[in-house]
Amino acid sequence: MAHAKLADPQCTISRSAALLGERWTLLLLRQVFLGTRRFEDFQTTMDISRSVLTERLAELVDEGVLRRVAYKDARTRYEYRLTEKGRALYPVMMALRDWGSQWMPPEDGPSFDLHHRDCGGDVRAKVECTDCGQELTARDVRVTAPNRD
């Protein structure tokens, strides 16, 4: 990676943020979660330069977030799909979406809706306590030195 110093190698948020906080990466992931898989489609829908797209896709494959899978359309080509690690980013994307729709809503309403397949309900990201189940804000949480057992 170019800017080695970007991430405090000890901090989890920092390391993730350094990967996802590169220009285009979050946008790229949004597209993947919406179903885009092919180079050409990323390039045209996001209007990203081809060289940077190549680079970002390679980084994400490298990090194990995407994998390059062969498909056949006339001849064999490759497309990009989420790995399990990639799919695990779903809460991040949903949290981002919730925040955006509440705090920076687009003038003409959202460009798509999300619903629970089974019951049709709305989808929401939240932070909760695994013990008592209460929903938490930053103020309910204490930061401590790590407990090294």
Next chain:
Amino acid sequence: MAHAKLADPQCTISRSAALLGERWTLLLLRQVFLGTRRFEDFQTTMDISRSVLTERLAELVDEGVLRRVAYKDARTRYEYRLTEKGRALYPVMMALRDWGSQWMPPEDGPSFDLHHRDCGGDVRAKVECTDCGQELTARDVRVTAPNRD
């Protein structure tokens, strides 16, 4: 903003991702959530160049994520604090942390722990259905054209 094309102005994820996906912005926010508030402290703990730090802070103030508050230490200076909009990013940060600690764990363990102040339990970000309360993954969710009522 320099690269106007970065964000599809209709898509909520896209708009949020364009703001948070700028280099340093996520890292900066991590610091803020950990309690950093002053220019000098951001600069030394993150090792970011002063000019870019100035720019990013201004952007975040501009977007209403941070606010610039006077404080007195010998003479009047300013520090940066989260607004309500900024605090609302907590689920994003927690989702990021959860993902990072599961999928890109630092070799020597996390650099801090988080616990629910009241009961001491662990903190976790999740996606759920507001109707039935079920925890959801990408596969449980359907993307549809927006319902314009």
Next chain:
DNA sequence: ATAGCTGAGTCTGTTTTTCGAACGCAAGCG
């Protein structure tokens, strides 16, 4: 009173990234 310190920036010249647009290439198609 004066020289030095501090915190929050600004300025400048250099290095990295990103950009747009053209080019490469290998199959399949008409």
Next chain:
DNA sequence: CGCTTGCGTTCGAAAAACAGACTCAGCTAT
């Protein structure tokens, strides 16, 4: 055989990030 398609690579130009010196105003120790 030349055209199209999909996935890249290459290249010079433009934008962003970089390190580090400089500014500025008021406080503080001499």
